[in-house]
Amino acid sequence: MCKPSVLAEDHRGGLYNSAKNLEAVGSVSNQHIREFAEFVQQSQAKGMSIWDSIKYASNQSYSGFKDASEVWADQRVNEVADRLTPGQQAYYRAAMFEAFAGIAVAGEYGGTLGIARSQLIEEEGSVEGNDIAKLLKSAAGQGRMDLIDQIGNYNRARGRINY
Incomplete structure (x- = not known):
């Protein structure tokens, strides 16, 4: 346990x-x-x-x-919504529940987290999607807002968000 x-x-x-x-x-x-x-x-x-x-x-x-x-979860996602794309927000939200539970309830590829991961990879591509997923999961599990800022800077550089 x-x-x-x-x-x-x-x-x-x-x-x-x-x-x-x-x-x-x-x-x-x-x-x-x-x-x-x-x-x-x-x-x-x-x-x-x-x-x-x-x-x-x-x-x-x-x-x-x-x-x-x-x-x-909605409050936490709303706090960073200006830095993340909708797909990233969905993955971050799902990762928060996994971090809250302390375990991957349905595994990395199952449940809500798995669905959000698939959508994230579809939107971002395999390499970037997996990298962003790792950062978002760490941000959710460790409370690392610096990682959210890093993703936000990446999104802004790509022209996907404006803040």
């Missing part, structure tokens, strides 16, 4: 913070997200770590966990 990395803990904390931020500003009409956030709070009050709290809350309110995860 894989032990969660420190960065994965940061991702998990970010997921909970996204749920709490949505709840705090009143933009959550989603009862499931509110329930998920409440279960995390309750379990942390009992002394559980953020990871154990999120695991517990996801068991109690899987719909809330799923919805909060989607919001979290």
Whole structure:
């Protein structure tokens, strides 16, 4: 069994913070997200770590966990959308879920990550697509915004984005 990395803990904390931020500003009409956030709070009050709290809350309110995860991923992709092409954004988003889980759930070539990888390689070509996929996966798993900036500079040089 894989032990969660420190960065994965940061991702998990970010997921909970996204749920709490949505709840705090009143933009959550989603009862499931509110329930998920409440279960995390309750379990942390009992002394559980953020990871154990999120695991517990996801068991109690899987719909809330799923919805909060989607919001979290969308927020992270939106933060870098001006530097990445749509295909790169899709791969980055899928790689975040793999990094969050701590393992490649369906493998590099399966599931959402595999579909996004295929689309990325189709758009970028085999060599560039594989290189960009590696950078995006590292950026997602290690929180490396410098890699996103590197890809953004490459995209800008190619005239694919304007920022």
